[in-house]
Amino acid sequence: xxxxxxxxxxxxxxxxxxxxxxxxxxxxxxxxxxxxxxxxxxxxxxxxxxxxxxxxxxxxxxxxxxxxxxxxxxxxxxxxxxxxxxxxxxxxxxxxxxxxxxxxxxxxxxxxxxxxxxxxxxxxxxxxxxxxxxxxxxxxxxxxxxxxxxxxxxxxxxxxxxxxxxxxxxxxxxxxxxxxxxxxxxxxxxxxxxxxxxxxxxxxxxxxxxxxxxxxxxxxxxxxxxxxxxxxxxxxxxxxx
Amino acid sequence: xxxxxxxxxxxxxxxxxxxxxxxxxxxxxxxxxxxxxxxxxxxxxxxxxxxxxxxxxxxxxxxxxxxxxxxxxxxxxxxxxxxxxxxxxxxxxxxxxxxxxxxxxxxxxxxxxxxxxxxxxxxxxxxxxxxxxxxxxxxxxxxxxxxxxxxxxxxxxxxxxxxxxxxxxxxxxxxxxxxxxxxxxxxxx
Numbered sequence: 085x086x087x088x089x090x091x092x093x094x095x096x097x098x099x100x101x102x103x104x105x106x107x108x109x110x111x112x113x114x115x116x117x118x119x120x121x122x123x124x125x126x127x128x129x130x131x132x133x134x135x136x137x138x139x140x141x142x143x144x145x146x147x148x149x150x151x152x153x154x155x156x157x158x159x160x161x162x163x164x165x166x167x168x169x170x171x172x173x174x175x176x177x178x179x180x181x182x183x184x185x186x187x188x189x190x191x192x193x194x195x196x197x198x199x200x201x202x203x204x205x206x207x208x209x210x211x212x213x214x215x216x217x218x219x220x221x222x223x224x225x226x227x228x229x230x231x232x233x234x235x236x237x238x239x240x241x242x243x244x245x246x247x248x249x250x251x252x253x254x255x256x257x258x259x260x261x262x263x264x265x266x267x268x269x270x271x272x273x274x275x276x277x278x279x280x281x282x283x284x285x286x287x288x289x290x291x292x293x294x295x296x297x298x299x300x301x302x303x304x305x306x307x308x309x310x311x312x313x314x315x316x317x318x319x320x321x322x323x324x325x
Numbered sequence: 326x327x328x329x330x331x332x333x334x335x336x337x338x339x340x341x342x343x344x345x346x347x348x349x350x351x352x353x354x355x356x357x358x359x360x361x362x363x364x365x366x367x368x369x370x371x372x373x374x375x376x377x378x379x380x381x382x383x384x385x386x387x388x389x390x391x392x393x394x395x396x397x398x399x400x401x402x403x404x405x406x407x408x409x410x411x412x413x414x415x416x417x418x419x420x421x422x423x424x425x426x427x428x429x430x431x432x433x434x435x436x437x438x439x440x441x442x443x444x445x446x447x448x449x450x451x452x453x454x455x456x457x458x459x460x461x462x463x464x465x466x467x468x469x470x471x472x473x474x475x476x477x478x479x480x481x482x483x484x485x486x487x488x489x490x491x492x493x494x495x496x497x498x499x500x501x502x503x504x505x506x507x508x509x510x511x512x513x514x
Contacts, residue, residue: 089494090490093493093496094489094493099489121500121512123512125496128499128503129469129496132465135447135450135451136466138470140381140382143336143339143377144374146341146344147344147374147377147378148374149344150341150347150348151373154352240361243361267351267353271394271400274397298328298331303328
């Protein structure tokens with residue numbers, strides 16, 4: 085005679101014999117523990133089938149490949165940069181040929197970043213205040229690489245501060261680091277802070293530069309009509325369309 | 326539908342270019358969050374990989390809808406994974422965490438709560454499966470991937486009847502481990 089475990093497995097795999105089916109039905113009707121065990125085993129089978137699906141392994145492979153390529157790109161940038169110095173004249177000449185193609189996306193419309201205001205922000209301490217004031221000077225001088233250094237320190241010290249996150253996002257945008265800038269601007273754009281509309285506008289501009297027009301449009305559509313950047317958003321939308 | 330749903334589709338379709346785009350846009354923010362919370366860059370990459378797999382598994386549920394930006398959702402999943410890892414390594418009590426990781430009132434978390442809890446349950450099951458002996462793990466994994474169990478028995482060099490018996494024993498062991506785990510508490514007698 086089969087054990088309860090075997091009966092349940094045979095039922096789940098649909099290989100119960102007629103005789104075992106009668107025993108199974110009887111147990112199910114009169115034994116609540118059997119019923120509970122069956123429910124658990126059915127759930128386990130469902131979850132395992134999903135998690136052990138071969139598609140899961142294939143996805144892992146693609147993710148690993150993307151990670152390798154992402155790491156390699158980073159390394160390539162570091163190795164290639166010194167070489168680029170020697171080829172600047174060549175690159176400059178070559179890029180003239182392509183300037184027409186890229187002019188549209190990289191130069192027009194230009195992203196004009198707002199002025200960063202010097203102010204006392206919530207949670208200020210001497211050190212953070214110092215970084216903030218330095219960031220203001222660099223940001224307003226359009227020295228975005230330097231402003232990013234100070235803003236990153238501020239974001240790391242208080243990751244939930246919207247002001248720091250917003251200006252860090254803009255500073256990265258100023259550095260033309262569009263992907264990373266989006267990381268900060270999208271979160272603010274989806275939130276309810278006073279920077280939400282502006283963040284959506286600048287996120288749209290970043291997407292525009294990345295030639296991702298679908299997301300650029302989606303971000304513009306999130307800007308409220310009453311916002312200061314609504315008009316600019318609509319202008320950008322016309323360029324996209 | 327949120328415009329970032331395209332990233333979910335990339336995962337569901339195993340679109341390699343789309344997955345590379347996810348890395349180029351979001352890897353830094355996940356790694357930065359982990360690094361700011363006592364983790365290394367390698368930890369960040371591991372958490373990112375596992376989080377993307379989790380998002381894929383969550384997105385397999387037909388009723389799942391992305392209601393925030395992909396970035397918010399990814400950071401939310403990564404945050405939970407990292408907190409779990411710190412808990413497991415008993416590092417949570419001795420780690421100074423940033424507000425981003427400790428913020429319990431994450432609005433997006435409540436929106437995705439049901440899916441996240443289900444995902445935790447599935448992850449727990451996979452962890453429990455990993456604690457079984459090699460033979461049981463192998464039999465369960467093979468039987469879930471290949472429906473023709475006669476073939477599995479043949480490749481393992483055992484009879485079909487013995488495979489069936491062994492499978493039911495292994496599933497029983499796994500079920501017992503689940504019943505002892507708080508995540509599966511509704512099955513406790």
